[in-house]
Amino acid sequence: MRPGPSAFYVWIAVAWFPAYDLLRQPSWVGALGLAVFAAAYLAAIRMAFGEGPAWAPLVVLAAVTFALGMAYGGKWLYLCPLVSMACGVVVRGRAVPYALAGVTVVSMLVTLRSGGGEDAVAAVAWGTFVAGVVVHVTLKLFEAREELARAAVLRERERFSRDLHDLLGHTLSLVVVKAEAVRRLATRDADAAARQAGDIEQIGRRALAEVRSAVAGYRGRGLADELAAARLALEEAGVRAEVMLEEARLSPDADALLGWAVREGVTNVIRHARATGCAITLRDEGERVLLEIANDGAAQAFTRGNGLKGLAERGAAVEARAEDGRFVLTVAVPK
Known part of the structure; x- marks a missing residue:
């Protein structure tokens, strides 16, 4: 089954790391920012899988995440990959690589601005970019699989319709001919009409058996x-x-x-x-x-x-x- 929003909700647990910093060094600004981050992330994911516009919460998510990362640094930079994941879910088409590249570059600049060294910049860049790519590729694979499944069902329906046509086309034509013969003979030759009616019965039974065989084959x-x-x-x-x-x-x-x-x-x-x-x-x-x-x-x-x-x-x-x-x-x- 294609993953739903709940598959991405669980990643909000990453917010535990900056939340733990807040428990040691309380800050109402940081707490408010973290709450907005969580609400924007969940809203972006939910709207991406629904019918509402998900761009607004995505923009809020990116702005809050980068502001918090620049202000606090350290474990707050763990939130950057979640922005990339949200982009992988929300953004579609040719804009995806540009969005992921932009988020990755900004994450690198924020890490550098907050005092992170080369290793920190590389780690944040790698984690942010890969998170978005994995999410986007996974969703595309599931979409392709669903499309292939729909195509397979369509082909199977076409095959079944062709088989039924092969089975019943000639049989029904023969039944019509026999029925016309019965109608013509009914008032002139009752015995001949009865023989034709018997033929119709045999043809019908044979057709019924063939249809049952075809249906059994369709079940597979x-x-x-x-x-x-x-x-x-x-x-x-x-x-x-x-x-x-x-x-x-x-x-x-x-x-x-x-x-x-x-x-x-x-x-x-x-x-x-x-x-x-x-x-x-x-x-x-x-x-x-x-x-x-x-x-x-x-x-x-x-x-x-x-x-x-x-x-x-x-x-x-x-x-x-x-x-x-x-x-x-x-x-x-x-x-």
């Missing part, structure tokens, strides 16, 4: 479950199944993608190949895993439907070829 299963289902489906279809697997450690994405490949490949063999045998082989090739589904039937088994296109869209390398009298589907997936 892992490689092991898909292999078990594929072996059973091949045996029920009268196709001799042979499965040879090498042990491979797979990521969840690779496991799901290989499961999808097994499902699509075996489904095409059963529907289109008219094969008597099907061999499924899995080999670990180091950085990738190679899945081969070979059948002794028709080559068209691996050229129909949109499922295999979806595999390529997901990042798998897909190839269908003839080899030694067999037709082989090869799917290579990064581990």
Whole structure:
């Protein structure tokens, strides 16, 4: 999940260091400044994750922080990285590097003005700049991840819609033709009309089973479950199944993608190949895993439907070829 404001609220604990100085040497000016600092920091973070303008509290935060650092120095300079963190949250776009560079330079000048030596200046500059960069890069990575997730969902919806179109387009057209035949024959030949109605019933049942299969595939299963289902489906279809697997450690994405490949490949063999045998082989090739589904039937088994296109869209390398009298589907997936 993308980090929310609470992930940045906790850093207000850094204010403990100057607060400890105030406990030893009380100062109402310092206490008031520290209170304004805390309020401005929390407001900037909250508004950055909300809908309000966060620039005003950010400017107040920077002004108060640098004024306190110049006046007191020492541990008060620990507050400078929080200004940079707030910039990393509030500022967007091309202004980010300029904002972080500006905060870092001012922090260095404040440290130097407050009596800090070269080591102190370097430490404050490093801490301030890195704090802002880490925050900004982290948020950008989460944004990119969310965008990729949305794109993946969109691609999956498109794939599912294509599969449903492939499944139902021809079937529904056939149902319409059969229904028209029933209407024409109903008053002239009751037996013929009944046969046509029986055909409609069989077509509907088959379409229902195919839709259920597509929906089950849309929910997704892992490689092991898909292999078990594929072996059973091949045996029920009268196709001799042979499965040879090498042990491979797979990521969840690779496991799901290989499961999808097994499902699509075996489904095409059963529907289109008219094969008597099907061999499924899995080999670990180091950085990738190679899945081969070979059948002794028709080559068209691996050229129909949109499922295999979806595999390529997901990042798998897909190839269908003839080899030694067999037709082989090869799917290579990064581990």
